[in-house]
Amino acid sequence: RAPTPSEAQTPAADSVRGFASLVDSVVPAVLDRVGVVPGVALAVVKGNETVYAKGFGMADREAGLSATAETDFYIASVTKPFTALATAILDHRGELDLDASMARYFPAVEFDPEVHADSVTLRHLLSHTAGIQNDAIVFRTAFSGEHTPEVLTRVLASTTPQRRARRGNFRYTNLGYNIASMVLDKETGRRWQDLLRELVFEPAGLQRTTAYASLPRRDGWPTARPYMGFGPNGLERVYLEKKDNTMQAAGGLYSTAEDLARWVIIQLNEGRIDGKQVFPADLIRETQALEAETEGSFGPFGRTGYGLGWYHGTYKGERLMHHFGGFAGAHSHVSFMPDHALGVVVLVNESSAGTRLAGFLAGLAYEWWLGKPNMDSVLTSGLEGLLAEKSRLEERIITGRANRAKRTWQLTAPLDAYTGTYVSPLYGTAVVTIEDQRLAVRIGNIHAVSTPFTQPNTIRVELLPGRGQVVGFELGEDGKAVRARIDDQAVFERVGE
Known part of the structure; x- marks a missing residue:
């Protein structure tokens, strides 16, 4: 069998050393300059091999756990190509x-x-x-x-x-x-999580990839914890972590930079890795084939279409297949250039400045391996842009928090008039209680203590960290709440006393 074009492109040793020298010096300095992203893992694929894989910073600050290429990160919507x-x-x-x-x-x-x-x-x-x-x-x-x-x-x-x-x-x-x-x-008759393990992870040799949030904890896999860089007290741990019941087929995997590099090799080589055809080539081609046209971009990465789990797009004029994923305290970047047999994986455990950082590092890797001139200029301008974006984002978040702090409560009844259990046939059960003299809302795994909102009988909660939701109450003739609406969309009826 003749080698595929990807297999034939084996990088020179000096290229690998040069890239490693650049990244090993740049990433720690960039993490220090950005200041609010605890950890990152980066991998680069060229041809049919992983030429670089390393972690930087902290995966779990509280536990003193460093990030490595073998650290499991929640990868959110990068799950989609696996499901497809x-x-x-x-x-x-x-x-x-x-x-x-x-x-x-x-x-x-x-x-x-x-x-x-x-x-x-x-x-x-x-x-x-x-x-x-x-x-x-x-x-x-x-x-x-x-x-x-x-x-x-x-x-x-x-x-x-x-x-x-x-x-x-x-x-x-x-x-x-x-x-x-x-x-x-x-x-x-099987759970989708088990199907992905049997049909995809095991044939691909992905040793630390799972659709069960409980598995890394049970087996002691080093795992990145989620953080938000611009909390009220600066860099803070996110309360909302994935559980098995929220690991879903659109966004429900933990994986490592090393495993995802293998995944990219398989994509670049039409289902081959380690000299074996682990997936039929026509299936890889089918999932990558264009199904729908679109237009737009995610940072510097253009988007022109979508296949089965993969975006079609460009980076600075070069064809790029990719999928990214985001959730509170996590961002993942997986992309590859079929025409250059080149792919990049970036995983971070912070979802505001971390999202921008991932794009910056992926771009830096592509610039190097495509042989772009003036890497010093690329690095300087890219870092300046990253820090400027970080500053704008921080200012927007701080300004929003300051404006919200000026609000006053608009509740017209005593707090206990709003407490109780509310049920929606569509959205489930919401429980409203009092915590620290404020209303608190819990729906399954998510919960938040409220802050004031601007309309009568409304409160603001961040059930999803970093994203505010408005809860509005309707009062009955007895002055007690009978109904709650979240963002004027999900309607919950109060039940019992």
């Missing part, structure tokens, strides 16, 4: 049909006729072209963790058309992958 490949494998085996409809897979669900469930296929779901919306499923699977297969199937019936992007048009959402995992579970 597992689904394509089952299609290839005849156990699923990518072109079968939601109506076929869920015959007992009475969908809104305008959803056209008989025309929305698994392929639509995995390429973000289904033209449907169901925020309750996304909320339950990613955030609250309040779900069972039966509950999700019931809530699936509330799916509505996506008004801003009809079927066949791209609009990014977790929903398609959530529904796809429901199909996987239902049709195979």
Whole structure:
């Protein structure tokens, strides 16, 4: 067998040493200058080998755990290419049909006729072209963790058309992958987490990649903890960490820079690694093939389309396949240039300045390996831009916090008039209590103590760290709350006393 173009591109030893020398000096200095990103792991793939993999800074500040290339990071939406490949494998085996409809897979669900469930296929779901919306499923699977297969199937019936992007048009959402995992579970009788392990992780030789948040903790894998750089007291640990019930098929993996470098090698070499064809080449080509056109960018990375789990795009005119992931306290970058047999992985455990840092480091790696001239200028201008973005972000967050601190409470009844249990058939159960003389809200795994908002009988909470939600209460004739609305969308009825 002749080598693939990727396999034929083996880097010279002096190139590897030169890159390592640059990064080993630059990254610690950049972390110090940025000041609010605890840790980062970086890997670079060239041809069919990992030419660089290393961690910097701290994975867990409280435990004194350093970040390395073998540290597990939560990778959020970088999960999507894995889910898509597992689904394509089952299609290839005849156990699923990518072109079968939601109506076929869920015959007992009475969908809104305008959803056209008989025309929305698994392929639509995995390429973000289904033209449907169901925020309750996304909320339950990613955030609250309040779900069972039966509950999700019931809530699936509330799916509505996506008004801003009809079927066949791209609009990014977790929903398609959530529904796809429901199909996987239902049709195979296996959990999607176990299917990914058996169909993808094990054949690929990914030793420290898992869809169970409990596994790294149980087995003692070094794991990066989430942080926010611009908390009220500076760099702070994020309270919200993933649990098994919020590890979902659109964003539910822990992995390492070393494992993800292997994943990139497989993508660059049409399913081959370590001299073996671990996935059929046509399946890798199918998941990478363009399914929908789009336009936009994420930082310096352009986006022109989407396949099954992969964005098509560009970086400074070069073709780039990629997927990034973000969650409170985590950002992940996985990308590769097929025309140059080159790929980059960056993982960070901070999601504000850390997101910008990941883009900066990925860009730096590409500039070096593409042989761009004037690397000193590239580094200087890139760092200046990174620090400027960090300053603007910090100023915006601090200003917003200061403005919110000027608000006064607009609650018209005593606090205990709002406490109690509120239930939404779609979104689950919210419990309102009093903590530190303020109302607090809990929905499954997420909770927050409130601050004032501007309208009568409203409060602001950050159930999702860094993202404010407004809870509005409706009072009954007895002066007690009977209903709560979150962001004027999710309606919860108060039950009992």
